[in-house]
Amino acid sequence: MSATILSATTIGIEGVPVHVEADVQHGLPNFTVVGLPDAAVQESRERVRSAMRGAGFFFPRGRVTVNLAPADVKKAGPGFDLPIALALLVQTKQLPAEPCAQLMVVGELGLDASLRPVRGVLPLALVARFKGVQAFIVPQVNAQEAALVEGLTVFAPTTLPMLIAHLLGTVPLPAVTPEQRPSTQRNTESDFAQVRGQAHAKRALAVAAAGGHNILLIGPPGSGKTMLARCLPSILPELSRDEALDVTAIHSVGGVLPPDAPLQFARPFRTPHHTTSTVALIGGGSYPRPGEVSLAHHGVLYLDELPEFPRQALESLRQPLEDGVVTVARAAQTVKFPARFMLVTSQNPCPCGYRGDPKRHCTCSPGQMLRYDRRISGPLLDRIDLHIQVPRQDFATLRIDGAAAEPSASIRLRVEQARAVQRVRFQGSSLHVNAHMGARLVTKHCQVDTPSHALLQQAVDQLHLSARGYVRVLKVARTIADLAGAEKIELTHVAEALQYRPS
Numbered sequence: 001m002s003a004t005i006l007s008a009t010t011i012g013i014e015g016v017p018v019h020v021e022a023d024v025q026h027g028l029p030n031f032t033v034v035g036l037p038d039a040a041v042q043e044s045r046e047r048v049r050s051a052m053r054g055a056g057f058f059f060p061r062g063r064v065t066v067n068l069a070p071a072d073v074k075k076a077g078p079g080f081d082l083p084i085a086l087a088l089l090v091q092t093k094q095l096p097a098e099p100c101a102q103l104m105v106v107g108e109l110g111l112d113a114s115l116r117p118v119r120g121v122l123p124l125a126l127v128a129r130f131k132g133v134q135a136f137i138v139p140q141v142n143a144q145e146a147a148l149v150e151g152l153t154v155f156a157p158t159t160l161p162m163l164i165a166h167l168l169g170t171v172p173l174p175a176v177t178p179e180q181r182p183s184t185q186r187n188t189e190s191d192f193a194q195v196r197g198q199a200h201a202k203r204a205l206a207v208a209a210a211g212g213h214n215i216l217l218i219g220p221p222g223s224g225k226t227m228l229a230r231c232l233p234s235i236l237p238e239l240s241r242d243e244a245l246d247v248t249a250i251h252s253v254g255g256v257l258p259p260d261a262p263l264q265f266a267r268p269f270r271t272p273h274h275t276t277s278t279v280a281l282i283g284g285g286s287y288p289r290p291g292e293v294s295l296a297h298h299g300v301l302y303l304d305e306l307p308e309f310p311r312q313a314l315e316s317l318r319q320p321l322e323d324g325v326v327t328v329a330r331a332a333q334t335v336k337f338p339a340r341f342m343l344v345t346s347q348n349p350c351p352c353g354y355r356g357d358p359k360r361h362c363t364c365s366p367g368q369m370l371r372y373d374r375r376i377s378g379p380l381l382d383r384i385d386l387h388i389q390v391p392r393q394d395f396a397t398l399r400i401d402g403a404a405a406e407p408s409a410s411i412r413l414r415v416e417q418a419r420a421v422q423r424v425r426f427q428g429s430s431l432h433v434n435a436h437m438g439a440r441l442v443t444k445h446c447q448v449d450t451p452s453h454a455l456l457q458q459a460v461d462q463l464h465l466s467a468r469g470y471v472r473v474l475k476v477a478r479t480i481a482d483l484a485g486a487e488k489i490e491l492t493h494v495a496e497a498l499q500y501r502p503s
């Protein structure tokens with residue numbers, strides 16, 4: 001008879017149960033782990049052996065076989081160390097089977113029998129609750145993340161001996177209680193109050209924030225593009241609890257979750273550098289991990305110096321921008337990660353930075369400009385709703401003794417009001433903002449009057465607006481109307497939305 005301990009792993013951001021079976025037979029000493037284990041699982045043999053001895057147990061002699069079932073699920077990471085150790089302890093009668101029967105167990109073992117944190121604990125905890133286990137055992141560092149799942153009993157030992165003492169009932173552990181943390185403090189570093197002038201760009205960013213629209217800021221060096229973009233989080237509404245749980249699961253699987261505060265209510269604001277690899281941007285690897293587009297889920301992906309990004313990386317943004325998910329295909333399996341983000345980008349108008357500047361001369365050759373423009377494909381630009389010029393401001397605007405600009409907090413109030421209108425509009429659907437409306441909803445919610453029709457017709461002809469561009473203008477107009485508290489889209493809303501298309 002072999003001993004079995006219930007554990008779990010993640011596929012994408014979904015948890016799946018895994019049964020860890022240990023068997024010991026007479027024969028030459030040998031320790032194998034079967035069931036498609038990756039390199040980390042193989043390494044776990046050393047850690048398990050050393051930790052068991054370190055905790056004062058003996059490691060079984062003979063042929064030791066550990067089977068991770070089901071075999072067709074790819075298992076990644078070191079989280080099976082602890083269930084493997086428990087299964088071996090039960091199998092060799094160093095630990096009674098009964099207290100382990102109703103548990104789910106994950107954790108990496110140190111050589112000294114300490115327990116180290118693992119990734120993706122929230123999705124694993126959801127599986128534990130689904131399976132109705134008596135208790136979920138996680139390393140101490142993962143305690144608060146596991147405790148986010150309501151109705152699940154969590155124990156979080158720091159070492160293997162501590163867990164054994166708990167299971168034997170000699171030194172019971174207290175169940176983990178969720179910490180009530182105050183909602184995250186907003187980062188007050190970047191505030192629109194510090195940005196002088198640039199009223200047009202600020203307005204456009206407020207529209208983008210209100211409706212979840214993608215935005216591109218174009219301007220000469222030092223005009224404040226990066227500064228403006230970094231102020232965006234200060235006007236975005238907080239995450240709901242459900243959104244925060246989604247973000248926690250993705251960040252946990254991606255290994256970027258702060259363990260002390262797993263549930264963050266601030267919207268993600270990801271700023272990958274242009275040297276970031278396509279895999280890091282989109283997700284992937286032989287055991288797929290979420291990329292920046294998924295870490296930005298429910299938040300913002302900010303690509304500064306857009307033309308510096310490799311074209312292939314930019315092209316790969318098209319699917320998530322359209323569908324809100326990325327599909328990472330690998331030989332072994334196809335995995336989907338959520339990736340519903342707002343794309344914010346900035347760039348200079350040309351390599352020297354002064355194309356179109358009224359005061360400074362552009363030194364680029366036509367060939368240089370053409371190559372620069374070609375770096376970003378038309379289809380990507382077409383998915384950006386708002387194209388905003390960020391010109392240099394004159395001294396009178398910039399002087400620091402001038403009147404203070406509107407603070408982010410008051411802009412955020414308008415954004416939140418517009419979002420509240422959208423919440424009512426999309427009640428009962430998975431949609432949150434106008435930017436994500438499909439064709440049916442655009443037809444339903446973006447009807448315009450006759451004068452607006454005429455204006456749009458003119459624009460389609462003059463701006464060579466694509467069908468997608470046309471629909472995007474309608475959605476932006478819907479957001480502008482929502483910001484104005486107008487039930488119907490009016491001519492001024494359409495006119496403003498058209499201003500934001502590239503000329």
Ligand SMILES: Nc1ncnc2c1ncn2[C@@H]1O[C@H](COP(=O)(O)OP(=O)(O)OP(=O)(O)O)[C@@H](O)[C@H]1O
Pocket residue numbers: 194195196197198219220221222223224225226227228347348393398
């Ligand atoms: N409108 C503004 N109000 C106040 N300070 C500004 C403004 N614009 C720029 N600055 C100051 O100039 C600095 C540089 O601006 P920023 O880095 O945002 O420029 P940029 O447009 O991103 O330039 P580059 O194209 O070189 O990346 C800011 O950190 C800020 O101190």
Ligand SMILES: [Mg+2]
Pocket residue numbers: 225226227304346
């Ligand atoms: Mg910049």
Ligand SMILES: [Zn+2]
Pocket residue numbers: 350351352353354355362363364
């Ligand atoms: Zn130039």
